[in-house]
Amino acid sequence: MNKHFLVGVITLGVILQGLTACSKSAAPNANQPQDTAASTATYPFRDASLSVDARVDDLVSRLTTTEKIAQMFNDTPAIERLGIPAYNWWNESLHGVARAGKATVYPQAIGLASTFDEDLMLRVATSISDEGRAKYHDFLSKDVRTIYGGLTFWSPNINIFRDPRWGRGQETYGEDPFLTGRMAINFVKGIQGENDNSDYLKAVATIKHYAVHSGPEKTRHSDDYHPTRKDLFETYLPAFRMAIAETNVQSLMCAYNRVDGAPACGNNELMQEILRGDMGFNGYVVSDCGAIADFYESRSHHVVDSPAEAAAWAVKSGTDLNCGDSHGNTYTNLHYALQQGLITEDYIDIAVKRLFKARIKLGMFDEQDRVPYSEIGMDVVGSPKHLALTQEAAEKSIVLLKNNGVLPLKAGVKVAVIGPNAVDEDVLVGNYHGVPVKPVLPLEGIVNRVGEANVFYAPGSAQIADIYSHYEPISAENFYHKDANGNLAAGLKAEYYADYYNAAEINDDTFSATPALNRIDADINFSWPVSPIDNSLDDEFSAVWTGILKPKKSGSYRFSGTVALAINGKPVNGAVNLKAGESYNIKAIFGVQKWWPVNAIHPYGKLTWLDESRDLEEEALAAARKADVIIFMGGIDAHLEGEEMPLELDGFTHGDRTHINLPKVQTNLLKQLKATGKPVVMVNFSGSAMALNWESEKLDAILQAFYPGEATGTALANILWGDVSPSGRLPVTFYKGVDDLPAFNDYHMENRTYKFYRGEPLYAFGHGLGYVDFAYNNLVVANTAEAGKALPIAVSVTNTGKMQAEDVAQVYISLLDAPANTPIRDLKAFKRTKLAAGESTELEFNLPARVLTYIDDNGKTQTYTGRVEVTVGSGQKGYVKENAIAVATINVQ
Incomplete structure (x- = not known):
């Protein structure tokens, strides 16, 4: 089989059949400043001198119940009578602005974690939000309000990569809660602009997926996980707690799975007692896409029988925004839930206020000259x-x-x-x-x-x-068509349609749409920053290429790309034997629509091949x-x-x-x-x-x-x-x-x-070699420490090599006398250090008091007393050279 999703008879249309397209709500005139409509300029919610809460209260008080419920879906319609434009909350920025055309692509999240570099993470996230802001304002200037065009980013993924079999583990910062938390803190600050001294949010970061979520993918919509209380508070929640405690993170996404019987997006202990209560989170919660439908789907959790029950349960538990799926918007059933007494409008008001608070803090209802981030130009993208x-x-x-x-x-x-x-x-x-x-x-x-x-x-x-x-584009020398006189001519006949049609529709004998554009294309290798039909941005269209393929070399060919392909009238789904110089009739079909996974922003139409007989x-x-x-x-x-x-x-x-x-x-x-x-x-x-x-x-x-x-x-x-x-x-x-x-x-x-882990790893967490060695010595730490107090540490480090290099100093502790099943060792601090050849420096760490605690079997934090082994060096004890680590044992009283 081919590695790409969209090959042979598998097309964009087939993959997307049954999905509900985004609504196409009218928006105010693009010439109005930011999201402001002149007719509503005197409303208090437009008054930037008022407090955010006062503006939110005014805005929501003006909405009808129907308008409120409509705002609780990721693709929200415009409220034209108030000059509130449509907005799509769905955007991605895991390691660069995603799915919105060209943007700087940084290492995948797991690679960013492997840097162990907090400053780098802050700079990367800051650059991502720069590019996100630039794209957002560029879209607005063109009156485009589309999926992947907003300022609410559904990143970072701070789940714990507890098992190497999880395919989405690449999106995380690894297996350690502390490393994950530190990287998340810097990512959130960079995305939201928390170091900018601005009254506005630069963008919104969303920590996800809350909680106890890391595969398997196949059963994520029906699985019910039962972590121990110790594991819940020791492993699965700390990164969320750290991000909430040390940033003003505005958004959180709840997960698909159940936890102890209740769907994560409706788990009152997780959502109310721990998240809102214990952790003090005051932002909005968005569901993972389709998670609310999982409440009632017979093939999923099926913990309730109707969409109305699911919607009421989720909103009452604190899930404010529903990202939909093939069912559309489950929250439309809040109308029925109100009628049946399953929920009161007060819960809906709370959710809608949280959502509009974010939009106001993003500056979406203010003049652009008040919002400093509106000045970021498109020249930052890929700068x-x-x-x-x-x-x-x-x-x-x-x-x-x-x-x-x-x-x-x-x-x-x-x-x-x-x-x-x-x-x-x-x-x-x-x-x-x-x-x-x-x-x-x-x-x-x-x-x-x-x-x-x-x-x-x-x-x-x-x-x-x-x-x-190693697929390659099929070069133009292989493509021909018959001209009006029946003679072979270079290139393929191309028909472009102004709407999206999937391959099944275009191949149907009854298909009668008229092409908006006819031309000859040399090959099928296109990158469309705008529509090839009318130069519009983010517009649906389809293309059909017909002609003749004449390969220069005989072989067994496999095809790939983003088009559906038929050769001599037969859909291609596997290898095809082709002879050099022979003519093969081909038909290739491409379609793009405004929906996941391939939206209409900068689509690609490509047909590639390789000869597997080599x-x-x-x-x-x-x-x-x-x-x-x-x-x-x-x-x-x-x-x-x-x-x-x-x-x-x-x-x-x-x-x-x-x-x-x-x-x-x-x-x-x-x-x-x-x-x-x-x-x-x-x-x-x-x-x-x-x-x-x-x-x-x-x-x-x-x-x-x-x-x-x-x-x-x-x-x-x-x-x-x-x-x-x-x-x-x-x-x-x-x-x-x-x-x-x-x-x-x-x-x-x-x-x-x-x-x-009690076995012998192939390579340990924290492992990494360089072309020079770093020596650690003179570890300074008190022989006796006081329980409940911070623990200062100092150590000398020397580059013993012949070139400038960087090392990651890692601080681990082991609680040698803990009564509970505590970790073998636990990362508590890390710091990157760049030293010239032969250079030395002293590193200082001040471990906070919570370091000298542990989680007991009931999930409670307990103060520790007893012996503690402290190690500082290039990795874990036992997995680095003897001089690459310094070790001390202290007593905590």
Whole structure:
């Protein structure tokens, strides 16, 4: 099968059939300032001199019940009589502004976590909100109010990556609650502009998915999880608590699953007692998309029988905004819930006030000159500053797992770049991403670094089975059509339609729509920042290409891209044997509509192919024989691991993993490459831990790249040739396999993550090598500490190498006398340090009093007394060189 969603007879239309399209509510004139309508300028809710609460109260008091309920859906209609424009709350910014055309693409979240760099995270998030603001105002200037065009971002994902089989773990900051919390705090501050001294929010960040949520994907709509009280408060809630306590985070998304019987979006303990009460969260809550329908769906939780009951339950529990699904807006049933006495309008008022409070704080009802962020122009999108930042992030995110001395590579070395991910743009971006501005593929970065004459490339193999990564656009020399005289002419006949039609409609004999545009296209390789029909932004359209394909070479071809394809009248779904010079009638169909997963902002129409009859293995060995060093670009990508997908293959199911081994076809190829006697450096791309057991034993060096963003190629080349010393650290444990882990759907933390795992990991949490060593000594910490007091620590660190480099100092504590089953060790602080060759410095940490506490079996925080082991160094005790860590044991009284 093909790796891409939209191939063969699978089209955008087929995937999206049955989904309800976004409503097309009228909006005020785009020439009005910001979201202001002149006719309502005197209303108090328009008066920026009033308090936000006073403005919210005035606005909501003017709404009818019907208008209020309509505002509780992610795609809200305009209230024209009050000059309130339509707004779509759904936007994404996981590692860059997503799904809204071109934007700087940073390393995937798991890669950002591997930097262990709080300042970097703040700068990245600040740049993302810069680009988000610029796009928002640009859309408004064109009167476009679309999904993925707003200022309410549904990021970050701060779930705990407790099990390496979870396909969405790539979206998180790893397995440790403290690291996750610290990265989340900086991300939220950067998105919302909390360091800007502004009265306005720059954008809204949404911490998600609350709570106890980390797979499996296939059963997330029906699963009921039962964490222990200790695990709930020790592992699943701390990152949310930290983000709420240390930022003004405005939004939270509740999860699909149930927790102890109640859906997360209707769990009163989680939502009311803990979130609103204990944690003091005062923002709005949005449901995960379709989560409210799961309350009553027979194939999901089915804890109530009707949409009205589900809507009432969710709103009363504090879920203010419903992100819909194929059912549309479950909250429309609040009308019935009111009639049946299931809810009172007071609950609806509370929810709507929370929502309008966010919009007012974003400046959506004020003159633009009052909102400083409105001055951010589109020139920030993909600016040189942001592209430099994503390269810095990529370089800091890549983890050197093993090195026998082959790295860094020497000048003049000839390299064979082999592997399925060498030219795979998907490994740059992971999931939830925008369109890279200047993507640099791994192969491209190496060629740029050392020159084409020193690089021999071969894809070598599929990623797995028949999923390949080296598709190429079909060049124009292969396409023809018959002109009016019946003669062959270059190019394809193209018909463009002003509306969205799926492939089934266009292939129907009764289809009678008239094309809005007819022309000849040289090939099918389009990037449309605006509609090809009328140059409008965010507009639905369809295209049909017909003509003749004449391949230059015989072979067994596979096709990919974003179009549905038929050859000689038969839908293509698999390999097709084609002969050189023969003519094949083709029909390709493309459609784009204003809805997930492919919206109408900057769509791509592409048809690509590859010849699977090539002997990829022999090509790889031939390339290897010409080189001094083999660089293998392998692993997986986000078409194998990710969110709720239909894929079923060895090791993969519905976006999750069933085992974590490298696909066999890649390991087999690696064994043959190693047999050549040439040094082999592996670069592994994945958003999750990989059991690289044979690879770790036999290969000369291994780099874990995660999904490093659009500067991947440049960053990799800089590290491989030693311009930069690797400094990334693993935010997850790399296990040797999953056989000794608890069941994937078991949410108990026993024998999970570095904190509780009793086995021997392949590579430990926090592991990462560099081209220089850092020595830690002179650890200063009191022999006796007072319970309930902060714990100051100081330590000296020295770069013992011959080049400037960065290290991540990690502080762990172990409560040696704790009466409960406390973690083996627990990360409590970290700090990046850049030192010149031979340079030393002193690091200081002031661990807060809560560090010397533990969670008992009832989920209660208890003050600790007894012995505490404190370690400070380049990683965990037992997994780093002796001089790379300093250790002390103290007594807490």
